[in-house]
Amino acid sequence: MGRVRSRVVLAALGVTSVLLAAGCGGASGGGGGGEAETVKIVSDLPRQGANRAQTTTMVNAIELAIQQRDGKAGDIRIEYESLDDATAQAGAWDEAKCGENAQKAAQDEDIVGWIGPFNSGCAAVEIPILNRAGLGMISPANTYIGLTKPSPDPSEPDKYYPTGKRNYARVIVADDEQGQAGAILMEEEDIESVYILDDKQIYGKGLADEVQKSAEELGIEILGREGIDSKAANYRSLMNKIKETDPDAIYFGGIIEQNSAQLIKDKVGAGMNNEDVAFIGPDGIFVDELLSQAGDAAEGIYITFGGLPESELSAEGQEFVETYESRYDDDVQPYTAYAYEAANVMLDAIELASEEAGGEVPDREAVVEQIFATEDFEGVLGTWSFDEDGDTSLTELSVQRVKNGAFEYQRTIDADEM
Amino acid sequence: MSTQEVTKTRSRALIEGVRASSWQSRIAVALVVALLVILLEQAAKEPDQFVAQLIIGITNGAIIALIALGYTLVYGIIELINFAHGDNFMIGSFVGLTVLSGTFLGLEFFGAIGGEGGTFLNVLGVLLALVVAMVVCGLLNVGIERVAYKPLRNSPRLAVLITAIGMSFILQNLGLVWKGPAQVPFPELISDANILPGDSIVFRWKDLFIVGVTVPLLVGLSYFISNTKQGKAMRAVAQDKEAASMMGINVNRTISITFLLGGILAGASGVMYGLFNGITVFNVGFTQGLYAFTAAVLGGIGNLTGAVVGGFLIGIIGSMADQYIGVEWTAIVIFSVLILVLVFRPRGLLGDRSAVQGGGE
Numbered sequence: 001m002g003r004v005r006s007r008v009v010l011a012a013l014g015v016t017s018v019l020l021a022a023g024c025g026g027a028s029g030g031g032g033g034g035e036a037e038t039v040k041i042v043s044d045l046p047r048q049g050a051n052r053a054q055t056t057t058m059v060n061a062i063e064l065a066i067q068q069r070d071g072k073a074g075d076i077r078i079e080y081e082s083l084d085d086a087t088a089q090a091g092a093w094d095e096a097k098c099g100e101n102a103q104k105a106a107q108d109e110d111i112v113g114w115i116g117p118f119n120s121g122c123a124a125v126e127i128p129i130l131n132r133a134g135l136g137m138i139s140p141a142n143t144y145i146g147l148t149k150p151s152p153d154p155s156e157p158d159k160y161y162p163t164g165k166r167n168y169a170r171v172i173v174a175d176d177e178q179g180q181a182g183a184i185l186m187e188e189e190d191i192e193s194v195y196i197l198d199d200k201q202i203y204g205k206g207l208a209d210e211v212q213k214s215a216e217e218l219g220i221e222i223l224g225r226e227g228i229d230s231k232a233a234n235y236r237s238l239m240n241k242i243k244e245t246d247p248d249a250i251y252f253g254g255i256i257e258q259n260s261a262q263l264i265k266d267k268v269g270a271g272m273n274n275e276d277v278a279f280i281g282p283d284g285i286f287v288d289e290l291l292s293q294a295g296d297a298a299e300g301i302y303i304t305f306g307g308l309p310e311s312e313l314s315a316e317g318q319e320f321v322e323t324y325e326s327r328y329d330d331d332v333q334p335y336t337a338y339a340y341e342a343a344n345v346m347l348d349a350i351e352l353a354s355e356e357a358g359g360e361v362p363d364r365e366a367v368v369e370q371i372f373a374t375e376d377f378e379g380v381l382g383t384w385s386f387d388e389d390g391d392t393s394l395t396e397l398s399v400q401r402v403k404n405g406a407f408e409y410q411r412t413i414d415a416d417e418m
Numbered sequence: 419m420s421t422q423e424v425t426k427t428r429s430r431a432l433i434e435g436v437r438a439s440s441w442q443s444r445i446a447v448a449l450v451v452a453l454l455v456i457l458l459e460q461a462a463k464e465p466d467q468f469v470a471q472l473i474i475g476i477t478n479g480a481i482i483a484l485i486a487l488g489y490t491l492v493y494g495i496i497e498l499i500n501f502a503h504g505d506n507f508m509i510g511s512f513v514g515l516t517v518l519s520g521t522f523l524g525l526e527f528f529g530a531i532g533g534e535g536g537t538f539l540n541v542l543g544v545l546l547a548l549v550v551a552m553v554v555c556g557l558l559n560v561g562i563e564r565v566a567y568k569p570l571r572n573s574p575r576l577a578v579l580i581t582a583i584g585m586s587f588i589l590q591n592l593g594l595v596w597k598g599p600a601q602v603p604f605p606e607l608i609s610d611a612n613i614l615p616g617d618s619i620v621f622r623w624k625d626l627f628i629v630g631v632t633v634p635l636l637v638g639l640s641y642f643i644s645n646t647k648q649g650k651a652m653r654a655v656a657q658d659k660e661a662a663s664m665m666g667i668n669v670n671r672t673i674s675i676t677f678l679l680g681g682i683l684a685g686a687s688g689v690m691y692g693l694f695n696g697i698t699v700f701n702v703g704f705t706q707g708l709y710a711f712t713a714a715v716l717g718g719i720g721n722l723t724g725a726v727v728g729g730f731l732i733g734i735i736g737s738m739a740d741q742y743i744g745v746e747w748t749a750i751v752i753f754s755v756l757i758l759v760l761v762f763r764p765r766g767l768l769g770d771r772s773a774v775q776g777g778g779e
Contacts, residue, residue: 050600088591091599091699200746226745231705233481234695236474237740244467261601265696269610271620293603293697 037361038077044101044116046086046093050256050289058339060328065343074351075359085122092257093119102126106133112367113346120144120203127160127168136368138346139170140338143306144203148389167368169390171341173306173397177415179210181304181397183218184413191248193221199254200227207282208253223247230258239270255284261293274300286334303400309409317380341379446762466618471737477625479733480632484687485710486725488680494720495656495676501582502562504707505589510555510688511698512597514547518605540607551685559681560674593700601699604692624694712756718766
């Protein structure tokens with residue numbers, strides 16, 4: 001990875017020096033011909049904490065997408081920087097860091113595209129800042145519904161877009177559909193009653209709300225609903241109480257950084273094994289790290305994911321996985337392909353915007369327009385389009401189950417069928 | 419005096435006491451009684467559930483109590499809130515983990531753990547982890563005192579408080595560098611199986627382990643302070659440093675030993691925490707330390723019995739709140755109890771005159 005990054009940096013340096021030389025030569029306005037102009041894109045992901053392995057593959061995937069185009073979008077050279085929205089202290093994404101990254105990018109006029117963030121709570125901080133700056137954003141991983149669509153909170157999604165013009169899109173299926181998928185999964189597994197927990201964050205709570213709504217529609221009994229304290233030493237009291245209600249399943253809306261492994265351990269430890277009482281979690285805990293943290297207790301849990309695992313991707317997707325794994329030492333993670341897709345959409349948008357500007361450096365507004373104009377995009381996730389909210393037209397979600405210490409793809413659920 | 423007369427005088431004294439009390443304390447007593455009645459009613463309705471939660475509360479509380487003792491010991495002797503203590507506890511759990519995962523000096527003692535190693539090896543591993551963590555944390559605590567607190571012993575209180583917070587951050591970041599920012603799993607050396615027959619009440623080997631380590635530690639500490647020469651010296655230094663040194667007591671050494679004891683307890687509780695919960699993380703010391711500090715204040719800071727009572731109370735209140743009120747409310751309930759106790763008894767439940775100084779109020 002180090003080599004790849006240094007190559008990108010070298011390319012960037014080279015370009016800069018060419019530009020400087022042109023400047024010294026006293027060229028008056030872009031008539032130089034041949035040498036390319038440079039724009040910058042950034043990604044913003046939590047590079048520390050339990051998601052580190054996953055976000056490292058995502059940064060690799062973005063670099064790969066840029067390399068495969070020889071570092072260019074059309075005639076424009078692309079410089080890429082990976083920002084980190086996590087702090088070591090928090091071991092997870094950090095609100096203040098998200099805001100800081102967004103502020104910096106808003107002021108750097110070379111930046112025309114933003115890939116990320118990973119966490120919906122982080123997006124809620126960043127979107128308004130970058131909206132004012134008119135910077136186009138494509139998230140590979142945010143699924144919280146209120147970021148783009150009406151949610152139970154009536155001020156959403158408009159409060160994220162102070163200018164009134166959308167600048168944020170996502171390539172992943174949102175949580176209204178993941179919530180439905182969770183409920184459909186329960187119905188298919190003959191689950192009649194469920195106890196719903198969340199981690200009290202914007203993503204986890206929002207998703208748990210959606211699951212609750214969909215489950216009620218399908219006639220599944222909701223035995224209880226609680227938000228856990230992610231700093232608690234253990235959840236034995238809670239699990240003991242849940243056991244008393246005799247549920248068929250426990251649903252947890254949350255991310256791995258919020259002590260999910262402890263929750264699973266204590267669930268099993270309280271005498272509710274994963275065969276008799278199913279544990280269902282979302283994409284937020286779809287991380288290999290969970291399996292090492294929770295150990296045997298994770299065996300048999302279900303995970304819903306607002307997309308497809310690498311084995312179910314299109315032919316392009318398979319090709320990407322092969323290329324990736326031949327170039328990098330680590331394995332593709334659930335969100336790697338989504339980062340790759342987001343990068344390609346962004347690069348296409350920059351290319352088209354610059355073509356419209358006659359080969360010049362495109363402005364941010366033009367890039368945003370091109371992002372939202374994405375239609376019938378043929379990528380690693382299949383053929384899809386963005387709607388006017390910036391949501392993908394894909395509706396397929398997948399269910400995985402932990403078997404022999406690894407996530408195993410089980411089946412695809414189409415949320416449109418509900 | 420006949421027994422009848424004794425009862426009479428007693429009841430009269432009680433009535434006198436009620437008359438003399440302020441209306442605030444009457445309300446407080448009424449509140450506590452009402453809460454207890456509600457709890458007991460629940461207990462009568464579903465005794466199994468109540469007992470199960472009580473056991474959970476006691477085991478969680480035992481770990482908090484052990485950490486709280488470290489705060490209270492140090493406070494009793496030099497009136498310093500040792501903020502680094504919670505992080506010392508975290509270091510203890512990391513040391514235990516390192517010993518158990520066999521990455522220690524490249525030794526592979528417990529590499530293939532998971533029950534296959536056999537009971538003997540597991541017990542040996544647990545004991546070794548406990549001892550190593552206790553030694554490391556004890557010495558670490560002594561070192562911290564020497565480096566960060568001793569030179570400031572005659573400076574304003576605020577200066578020592580700041581170095582204590584500084585030490586806390588240093589340890590926390592060392593933990594971060596050592597094991598990374600994500601949660602790390604502990605090997606499952608102690609069985610989750612129920613000891614008691616039937617499954618109405620669950621008392622696991624893990625719970626037995628917590629009780630079985632906590633009780634000897636508490637008894638040992640109490641014996642050390644009340645029955646040994648060094649314990650007597652500690653009590654003397656706590657009462658009056660200058661007078662103690664005039665009597666020929668080595669004050670510096672006595673303070674070092676106090677920190678050593680605190681560190682030993684932190685190390686033990688760190689390993690117990692990891693084995694019990696199965697997961698530890700670099701900032702675990704912050705939250706657990708906060709609860710332990712709360713426990714120490716609740717029981718009366720500087721008072722050893724108070725710290726233990728406070729620890730168990732917080733554990734039990736926590737599990738009862740989880741059961742009967744709701745998880746979202748647990749922290750609110752715990753800290754409301756703290757505020758209420760401090761409003762009515764500013765020196766904590768058992769008074770803040772340290773047990774080191776002679777116990778109780």
